[in-house]
Amino acid sequence: MxxxxxxxxxxxxxxxxxxxxxxxxxxxxxxxxxxxxxxxxxxxxxxxxxxAAGILSPSAESGPSLPFFELLQRSFLRYPALTQEIEEASHMSVDLDRCGVIQAALDETEETRLQSLYEWQKDRIELQWVTHAEMSELEPDMKHARAAVYAPKEMQVHAxxxxxxxxxxxxxxxxxxxxxxxxxxxxxxxxxxxxxxxxxxxxxxxxxxxxxxxxxxxxxxxxxxxxxxxxIKPVRGQVLSLTADTMPMRHIVFAHHRYVVPKPDGRLIVGATEDDSGFDDRVSADGVATLAGSLNYFGPRIRQMHWDTVWAGLRPMAPDxxxxxxxxxxxxxxxxxxxxxxxxxxxxxxxxxxxxxxxxxxxxxxxxxxxxxxxxx
Missing domain, CATH: 3.50.50.60 (FAD/NAD(P)-binding domain)
Incomplete structure (x- = not known):
């Protein structure tokens, strides 16, 4: 204690x-x-x-709610100065990384959704619409994506x-x-x-x-x-991490309700499930299989990475x-x-x-x- x-x-x-x-x-x-x-x-x-994977991305999390978007953006803008203050007070690094966030559309439905999101957010935060042809340069392993929304200034921390x-x-x-x-x-x-x-x-x-x-x-x-x-009810989030000698991803990438987060320490975080498991915070075989199955969304090299670990936690969710x-x-x-x-x-x-x-x-x-x-x- x-x-x-x-x-x-x-x-x-x-x-x-x-x-x-x-x-x-x-x-x-x-x-x-x-x-x-x-x-x-x-x-x-x-x-x-x-x-938590430590993602700081108002663009990917806000949905259509303006009050929620404004709250996310307000918090996001506080982070650079606040993390510096906390690091100085604690004598620790929290690994703030301005790596940028990509939301990739792998099918027509997702492309339509992201186009609508882009039109709604582009005058509020810095966003870029990325075409299929441009994906090869931005994130080579995501060249199979139809299109994407790119937020170049969004960040992550080590939670x-x-x-x-x-x-x-x-x-x-x-x-x-x-x-x-x-x-x-x-x-x-x-x-x-x-x-x-x-x-x-x-x-x-x-x-x-x-x-x-x-x-x-x-x-x-x-x-x-x-x-x-x-x-408020608990929703179990299961997350796994992979390692490799060469990191296949440059950015945080969202696709088909999953994400990958390249960490400065060489790990790639893959997440996250959303399981209605009550207060059971143990990792499940089904959760691991779900995350492993989502690796196909993120190109060929991620499937050749090495297993590191898997963990879970309970996230508190209100009905809305x-x-x-x-x-x-x-x-x-x-x-x-x-x-x-x-x-x-x-x-x-x-x-x-x-x-x-x-x-x-x-x-x-x-x-x-x-x-x-x-x-x-």
Whole structure:
């Protein structure tokens, strides 16, 4: 159990969940001078963050929702300066790599979809339409693609390193952490959340408890009445990595709902499945077979790469696929930061900004992401 820092009688904020979202919120709050306790039942980044490939791509993740696109882009733009700050505070590299992102169309349906996406996004971010003839130069192993959308400035990070660096940076500026500590329930009275009760005692929050507990968040608010629900469910993401003496890919490439990510350390990440497996975070044979079968989308050389490893994590998804951000209606001292699904790494920066804005002056998140959209009728 990590025991960094001493817990006083109370902290300004208690953050439940030390994945990328919780760790980033802890770091940003502490940077503003607040006292923060970061609590997790496991090690930092043990679930959704573990399954992340570290892709920072608003173009590939936004879909048709303008509020969601704006949130993704807002977060994306924060990353260059923010990662530099975190690296300096932690004395660690997080492997920020401006490698660019390609979304490749392998059939007519995908080409039509990407053409529509390109027309919608081209005036909002830097994008290029790539023809079949141009693919051979941009990404030789994808010369079989009919066309593609290329975002040359989009990036990636090493997700586990980023979480580790954030925790180190948190400790460096005074955040207290308790890892291996299970939050059993919220302490409430008169529609106010006062802190958390854990398997190792009670901790009090002067200002608020922030729930960033991923797929486990609903259990913590289940007893707060019938007005709101938090219908977040776990979706297992399985990911594998390959190695080779020569990397076949230059860019992050999406094709047929799969992606490959060339890492600076020489690995190629292939992902990711989306499995409805409850809270089972073990790797399945079917998941491995699905990922192996998708290698055909990415040209001939990837199939000759060498097996490295495979892993899985549980990603928290709301019914509409959007994050759940905001105070819990009818209760003081409680804020939800969850439901980030595939985009926890990308959205962590903007989510932390939203948490800080609310902490400082009560600024509310965009309406599209607030918990009230799940009010029970």
């Amino acid at each position: 990590n025991m960094a820092g001493d817990v006083s009688q109370s902290q300004d904020f208690i953050i439940v969940g030390a994945g990328i979202v919780g760790a980033m919120a802890a770091y940003r709050l502490a940077s503003q001078g607040y006292s923060v306790l970061l609590v997790d039942k496991g090690p930092p980044g043990g679930q959704a963050s573990r399954a 586990p390193k980023l979480v580790q660096a954030l925790v180190r940076a948190c400790h460096a500026i005074g955040v207290t952490s308790r890892f291996g500590v299970l939050v059993q329930r919220l302490m409430v009275q008169d529609h106010r959340v006062w802190g958390v009760e854990t398997n190792q005692g009670r901790y009090f929050a002067e200002k608020a408890v922030i729930i960033a507990a991923g797929s486990w968040a609903p259990s913590l608010v289940a007893d707060l009445g019938d007005d709101l629900s938090l219908p 696929g959007l994050p759940v951000l905001g105070p819990w209606a009818g209760w003081e001292g409680l804020f939800i930061a969850g439901g980030h699904f595939r985009n926890g790494i990308l959205l962590a920066a903007a989510t932390a900004d939203i948490v800080v804005d609310w902490a400082q002056d009560g600024t509310m998140p965009p309406e599209a992401f607030r918990p009230e959209r799940f009010a029970r009728s």
